[in-house]
Amino acid sequence: MIEAQGLTKRYGRTVAVNDLSFTVAPGKVTGFLGPNGAGKSTTMRMILGLDNPTAGTVRINGRRYAELRHPLRQVGALLDAKWVHPNRSARAHLRWIAASNRIPAQRVDEVLEAVGLTAVAGKRAGGFSLGMSQRLGIATALLGDPGVLLFDEPVNGLDPEGILWIRQFMHRLADEGRTVFVSSHLLSEMALTAQDLVVIGRGRLIAQTSTREFIDNASESAVRVRGPEMERLHGLLTGQGLTVRDVPAGDAGPAALLVPNTSTEQIGELAGTVGLVLHELAAQRGSLEEAFIQLTGQDVEYHGGGSGPPGTVGGVVPPPTSGPPLGQAAVGVPASGAPTRGGDAR
Numbered sequence: 584m585i586e587a588q589g590l591t592k593r594y595g596r597t598v599a600v601n602d603l604s605f606t607v608a609p610g611k612v613t614g615f616l617g618p619n620g621a622g623k624s625t626t627m628r629m630i631l632g633l634d635n636p637t638a639g640t641v642r643i644n645g646r647r648y649a650e651l652r653h654p655l656r657q658v659g660a661l662l663d664a665k666w667v668h669p670n671r672s673a674r675a676h677l678r679w680i681a682a683s684n685r686i687p688a689q690r691v692d693e694v695l696e697a698v699g700l701t702a703v704a705g706k707r708a709g710g711f712s713l714g715m716s717q718r719l720g721i722a723t724a725l726l727g728d729p730g731v732l733l734f735d736e737p738v739n740g741l742d743p744e745g746i747l748w749i750r751q752f753m754h755r756l757a758d759e760g761r762t763v764f765v766s767s768h769l770l771s772e773m774a775l776t777a778q779d780l781v782v783i784g785r786g787r788l789i790a791q792t793s794t795r796e797f798i799d800n801a802s803e804s805a806v807r808v809r810g811p812e813m814e815r816l817h818g819l820l821t822g823q824g825l826t827v828r829d830v831p832a833g834d835a836g837p838a839a840l841l842v843p844n845t846s847t848e849q850i851g852e853l854a855g856t857v858g859l860v861l862h863e864l865a866a867q868r869g870s871l872e873e874a875f876i877q878l879t880g881q882d883v884e885y886h887g888g889g890s891g892p893p894g895t896v897g898g899v900v901p902p903p904t905s906g907p908p909l910g911q912a913a914v915g916v917p918a919s920g921a922p923t924r925g926g927d928a929r
């Protein structure tokens with residue numbers, strides 16, 4: 584469990600993290616989303632005691648990092664996959680960290696096996712591909728068998744096979760009951776990986792919610808419907824006061840109607856009462872990208888009705904209203920370099 588309370592970090596006049604409060608629960612993968620410069624890496628560094636908060640606290644299993652008796656046994660992190668001596672073998676790198684943290688040497692072979700690096704354990708880590716380096720970073724994080732794991736942009740630059748492996752591995756770690764907190768720009772990947780989300784913009788909390796709720800609350804969901812008698816269908820739906828949009832034939836399939844603010848049940852039953860044949864009736868959900876742009880973009884428009892805390896809409900906190908737009912920077916940005924350690928020195 585990770586709990587941040589009023590977490591704030593200022594670097595001179597820059598407020599990198601601004602009064603941020605959130606909780607990351609065990610047994611799930613929680614995605615940490617935000618545009619470039621939103622404060623994700625700074626927050627992760629504060630969780631790990633690498634940066635001191637200007638105000639507020641962040642606790643791992645109820646304690647601040649500095650108060651943990653055996654930190655590596657409580658929390659593991661992948662911040663920078665290339666943080667390894669290039670001439671050391673993977674095994675030697677892990678043995679060195681294990682020895683300096685009183686972790687039995689046999690654990691090294693266990694974690695190498697867990698991440699699929701046993702066959703190359705004796706090879707120079709400097710010659711590893713990015714995917715192999717990421718695996719070695721994850722093995723390092725797992726050395727102390729910690730219940731809490733932090734991964735900063737773990738899929739950056741990986742090929743599809745590497746991305747799939749990381750996704751499945753995260754799910755496995757969460758299924759083992761661990762707390763898995765993972766930051767990423769790759770929204771579509773996060774939609775597949777994370778059950779819960781903490782979304783920040785300009786250092787502030789925008790939303791803490793399940794991924795499904797985030798998408799449902801922030802983006803439009805609609806029903807796609809078509810049949811052999813499209814005109815009759817159109818008239819039936821508008822006659823019920825529903826908004827109907829024509830979707831021309833294209834990549835998504837034959838021409839159809841898109842009906843927001845309804846359900847497949849409602850349309851199916853309506854069609855049934857007048858004996859109208861349907862060839863397609865499908866719920867269409869928005870994407871995480873749409874939701875993210877909508878909530879972090881300049882022209883913010885809130886859709887609500889959910890069950891968020893006071894001052895929020897469906898778990899969504901309105902972002903600050905001043906300053907530059909947030910959304911554009913986040914989506915489709917090329918993978919940035921690996922985050923740096925020891926942020927105060929930057």
Ligand SMILES: Nc1ncnc2c1ncn2[C@@H]1O[C@H](COP(=O)(O)OP(=O)(O)OP(=O)(O)O)[C@@H](O)[C@H]1O
Binds near residue numbers: 620919922928929
């Ligand atoms: N050591 C530092 N000194 C000064 N400013 C910093 C330092 N670390 C971060 N910042 C600033 O704080 C803000 C938040 O940066 P941070 O790296 O935490 O964001 P991020 O969400 O991780 O971004 P990215 O996705 O690009 O890595 C940015 O404006 C950044 O320039």
